[in-house]
Amino acid sequence: MEGSKSNINQIQAPTYGNLITILSIDGGGIRGIIPAIILSFLESELQKLDGEDVRIADYFDVIAGTNTGSLVAAMLTAPDEIKRPLFTAKDIKSFYLVESPKIFPQYGGILAPIMRMARALWGPKYDGKYLHKLIREYLGNLRLHQTLTNMVIPTFDMKRLHPTIFSSYEVKRKSFLNAQLSDICIGATAAPTYLPSHYFETKDDEGDVREFHLIDGGVAANNPALIAIGEVTKEVHKGNPDYLPYKPMDYRKLLLISLGTGSAKVDERYSAKGARKWGVLEWLLSSGSTPLVDVFMQSSADMVDIHISEVFQALRSESNYLRIEDDTLSGTLSSADVSTKENLGDLIKRGERLLKKPVSRGNLETGVFEAVGNGDRTNEDALRRFAKLLSDERRLRESRSLHM
Numbered sequence: 001m002e003g004s005k006s007n008i009n010q011i012q013a014p015t016y017g018n019l020i021t022i023l024s025i026d027g028g029g030i031r032g033i034i035p036a037i038i039l040s041f042l043e044s045e046l047q048k049l050d051g052e053d054v055r056i057a058d059y060f061d062v063i064a065g066t067n068t069g070s071l072v073a074a075m076l077t078a079p080d081e082i083k084r085p086l087f088t089a090k091d092i093k094s095f096y097l098v099e100s101p102k103i104f105p106q107y108g109g110i111l112a113p114i115m116r117m118a119r120a121l122w123g124p125k126y127d128g129k130y131l132h133k134l135i136r137e138y139l140g141n142l143r144l145h146q147t148l149t150n151m152v153i154p155t156f157d158m159k160r161l162h163p164t165i166f167s168s169y170e171v172k173r174k175s176f177l178n179a180q181l182s183d184i185c186i187g188a189t190a191a192p193t194y195l196p197s198h199y200f201e202t203k204d205d206e207g208d209v210r211e212f213h214l215i216d217g218g219v220a221a222n223n224p225a226l227i228a229i230g231e232v233t234k235e236v237h238k239g240n241p242d243y244l245p246y247k248p249m250d251y252r253k254l255l256l257i258s259l260g261t262g263s264a265k266v267d268e269r270y271s272a273k274g275a276r277k278w279g280v281l282e283w284l285l286s287s288g289s290t291p292l293v294d295v296f297m298q299s300s301a302d303m304v305d306i307h308i309s310e311v312f313q314a315l316r317s318e319s320n321y322l323r324i325e326d327d328t329l330s331g332t333l334s335s336a337d338v339s340t341k342e343n344l345g346d347l348i349k350r351g352e353r354l355l356k357k358p359v360s361r362g363n364l365e366t367g368v369f370e371a372v373g374n375g376d377r378t379n380e381d382a383l384r385r386f387a388k389l390l391s392d393e394r395r396l397r398e399s400r401s402l403h404m
Contacts, residue, residue, distance in 0.1 A: 014061050014242050016397040019255045019320075020232055021390060023060045024225035026301055027067025027218035028261025029191070029336025030104065031329075033096040033344065035072060035259035036089065037351030038324055041380065042257075043089040045387035050394070055085045057148045059390040061242075064152035064228035067218045068261065070188035071135070074181050077147040078139055085148060086138065093348075100339040103131045125337065128195040132186050139182040145171050147181070152228045154217030155187045158197060163220040164212065167231050169240070176202045176210035187214030193290050194337060223301035225258040225308055252317045255393070256308070257386060260301065260325030262350065264334040270294075305362050318372075322386060323361065324379050326354045327369045355380045 014020050025035050039056060046054050057063065057077045065073030075087040075095070087095070104126055144151065150168035157164045166188075171178045179202050187198040198214045221227050232254075236243040246253050270291055275282070283292040305323050312321040332338040333346055358371035359382050 014246075014397075015244055016400040017393050018253070018396065019389075019393050020243065020246065020253055021060045021062075021393060022225070022228050022232070022254060022256045023056070023063045023073075024223065024228055024256065024258040025063075025065040025069030025072050026224075026258075026260045026325075027065075027069055027191075027216065027222045029068055029194070030096060030100045030339050030344065031261035031334075031336065031347060032068030032072055033093060033100075033347050034262050034326065034351040034354065035069070035324075036092040036096060037348065038259055038355065038379070038383070039072070039076075039089040040093055041355055042383050042387060045384050046391060049387060049391040056089055057085050059394055060149055062150045062152055062228050062232060064154075064224040065188075066154055066222050066224045067189055067191060067216050069224065069259075070153045070185050070217075073151055073153065074139060074147075074185050077149055077151055078142055078181060079146060079148050083148070097344055097348075099130075099134060100344060101341070103134075104337040104339040106338070106340055124196050125194050128186075128190070131189065131195070132182075135182045135185050139180070139185065142181045144168060144178050144181060144184065150231075152224060152231050153184050153188050154221040154224050154227050155184070155212075155214045156217055156219050157213050158215050159211070159213035163217065164214065165217075165227060165231070169231050169235050174204070176204040176208070178202065179212070183212075187212065188217055190214060191216040191218065191336065192293060193284060218300070219296055221300055221304070222296075223258065223260070223304040225256060226304045229254065229256070229308070251311055251315050252320070254317075254320060255386070255389060256312075256321050258305065258308070258321070258323045260305075260323070262326045262329045262334065262347075263301070264327070264329050302362060309361055322359070322379075322382050324354065324382075325360070325362075325369060326350055326357075355383075 043056050046056070046059060055076070063073045063077055065071070072092055075092050076085055076089070078086045080086050144166055145168065147168060151166070152168070153166040155164045155166065156162075166177055166179065166184045179200065183198065183200040187200070189195060190197050192215055200212055202210050202212070204210065217224070232243070233248050236246050237248045275291070278286065284290055305325070308321060309318070309323065312318045329350065332343050333350065335343075356378055358377060359379055360369040361372045362368070363370050
């Protein structure tokens with residue numbers, strides 16, 4: 001993939017600016033193509049302001065991602081040989097189009113449903129070999145501390161029954177977390193029932209071995225925005241010099257863009273009446289989907305959005321928070337792995353249409369996204385405004401750093 005050829009300085013430390021900038025990307029399998037389209041638009045707006053060589057990673061202090069979002073985060077922040085991002089945002093859209101059918105091969109013919117059911121009963125739906133090969137090829141031996149800006153990737157350790165958060169910040173204190181990006185992403189994308197769990201080892205500075213038994217962090221945080229805020233808050237509390245001007249949990253200093261991968265707010269396949277007599281098998285496999293996984297993933301994403309939205313509103317800084325999500329997907333569009341050419345094409349159309357939709361916010365009572373009626377008419381308008389804020393912040397940091 002083609003990267004920038006210029007030697008642009010990496011983003012300056014937040015100490016020199018007025019804001020802490022965060023980008024968060026949800027999990028969702030092939031639906032990651034939706035945030036890829038949003039990011040492509042944002043990057044194009046930033047390039048209009050600051051030149052064609054700039055990239056997303058030049059503007060964010062933290063980029064967080066869960067499941068497919070971890071792949072997007074790694075592609076945005078992994079450096080090439082001249083210390084620039086390996087991928088542009090446009091490259092990521094192409095990645096999903098070209099590679100998804102090979103990562104999630106589809107069974108054809110009248111026996112396809114039976115084949116899928118049999119495969120799911122005896123193991124994960126996909127062996128993950130092609131995905132793991134791709135990740136190893138693209139990320140090589142790069143480690144977490146080498147990313148171009150801070151990364152936060154939640155995973156879940158099934159042996160310890162506890163979330164494991166791979167954070168650029170924590171690497172400074174917990175050297176055993178400085179794993180290869182490829183291992184982190186393989187673990188972070190290991191969605192239960194879809195892909196196999198991932199085991200690897202690291203060593204700390206003293207040579208002690210640490211084991212990891214990872215599955216998809218989406219079981220704990222499918223929307224990683226709150227995890228990212230928490231990591232920044234810890235750094236402020238611990239006295240990280242990059243964040244000296246700020247107070248812990250001062251959301252008014254945060255600029256947060258949170259990207260969903262689409263969801264089905266009303267799923268006709270599920271009902272209390274239908275699920276009343278479900279056993280383990282039905283909760284794991286019903287109507288061609290995985291109800292238990294869907295419930296866990298969607299509930300965690302919505303709760304995070306609701307919490308963050310309420311806090312930003314309470315502090316009268318809601319203009320610093322942008323959540324872009326499409327909650328009207330249905331059928332195969334809402335699947336994580338139906339990688340047919342037709343479905344991928346429909347997802348691209350949804351992503352492009354989402355840019356034209358009004359800026360919306362989740363309703364705490366109904367769970368449905370509703371237009372907020374603020375100064376930004378559409379998500380495109382909001383992204384243009386955020387691009388200007390990000391550009392101004394970057395210029396301010398560069399100016400102040402020259403005078404220190």
